[in-house]
Amino acid sequence: MGAPLFLVDALPDGERVTLAGPEGHHAATVQRLRVGEKLLLGDGRGATATAVVTGVGRSTLELAVTGRRHDRPASPRLVVAQAIAKGDRGELAVQAMTEAGVDEIVPWPASRSVARWRGERGERAWHRWIVTAREAAKQARRPWLPSVAPVAATPDLVARLAGASAGLVLHEEAPTRLTKVALPEAGEVVLVVGPEGGISPKELAAFEAAGAVPVRLGSEVLRTSTAGVAALAALNVRLGRW
Numbered sequence: 001m002g003a004p005l006f007l008v009d010a011l012p013d014g015e016r017v018t019l020a021g022p023e024g025h026h027a028a029t030v031q032r033l034r035v036g037e038k039l040l041l042g043d044g045r046g047a048t049a050t051a052v053v054t055g056v057g058r059s060t061l062e063l064a065v066t067g068r069r070h071d072r073p074a075s076p077r078l079v080v081a082q083a084i085a086k087g088d089r090g091e092l093a094v095q096a097m098t099e100a101g102v103d104e105i106v107p108w109p110a111s112r113s114v115a116r117w118r119g120e121r122g123e124r125a126w127h128r129w130i131v132t133a134r135e136a137a138k139q140a141r142r143p144w145l146p147s148v149a150p151v152a153a154t155p156d157l158v159a160r161l162a163g164a165s166a167g168l169v170l171h172e173e174a175p176t177r178l179t180k181v182a183l184p185e186a187g188e189v190v191l192v193v194g195p196e197g198g199i200s201p202k203e204l205a206a207f208e209a210a211g212a213v214p215v216r217l218g219s220e221v222l223r224t225s226t227a228g229v230a231a232l233a234a235l236n237v238r239l240g241r242w
Contacts, residue, residue: 003038003050004031005141007134011047016054017063025059033061044137044145046071071143076165077103077188078235080228081157083110083195084117089225090125091132093193096229098136098146101236103188105133106149108157112197117151126151154203157192158210164190167212170231171199172221174214178234181215189235193228 006023019027019041027033035053041063042048047070055062080102082093094105107126109116117125130148137145152160161167165187168178171194183189192199192207199207204214217230236242 002141003040004033005040005042005048005138007044007138007145008041009043011041011043011049011068012065015065017041017051017065019061019063020059024057024061027061028056028059038066039063040141041065042143044134044143046073046143048143073144074101074103074241075186076184076239078232079104079106079160079164079188079190080232081106081108081152081160081190081192082228083108083193083199083224084113084115084125084151085195085224086115089196089223090115091128092225093228094129094132094148095136096226097232098133098142099140100229100232101142101241102146102228102232103144104147104149105129106157106160107151108192109151109153110195111154111200111203113195114197122151154206158206161190161192161207161212162210164188164211166190167207167210168192168231169199169204169207169212169214170194170216170227171204171214172216174216176213176215178215178217178231179238181213183235183238191228191231191235193224193231196224 037053049065050067051063051065054064133146165184166189169192
């Protein structure tokens, strides 16, 4: 099993570090790391450090840093506009897409989305996506945390697609396969994943008018919680990330 990753606001300069706060508590009392065990510290912005536990407190760890590195952000960036889904399907999508390397997730209230984020309830749902992405990034030991953007209405998403290096819309009736569409070498690829009821003709027309290309994965119809991660897997292979 690889060394677990713990996130900090900034990596300290010294070779002796104290891991405290919620991450220190989790490492010391939940994961019960002991002297001599290895772990990773990351700032979520590309910088990581390897460290060895030299001391264990009630909710803290004393660490000796043994190495440092910095990973550049991936290019092109992979952005997924994920339709808001009912129940925990949205969070499942966020978790899986984070593990598969998404760089940004944009919550989208599609016209056929059953769930609606309104008021405090919507704010809590949005924060759950942020927490889910953070925990999934730690599990995947990612040097860069994906961002979860504010909710984007359809006109906002149209504008985002118009400014992207490539805009793609998953659609079961699209004539073009995702494996065949042209991809850029830089900028950002914005992929739209619809709700369980599908993307409406009006939404699809607006996306196409902004320059987005409808694409399909195969003959199977995937759920909204799995379509994004399947598409990301294909994009990762094509872009040489995997």
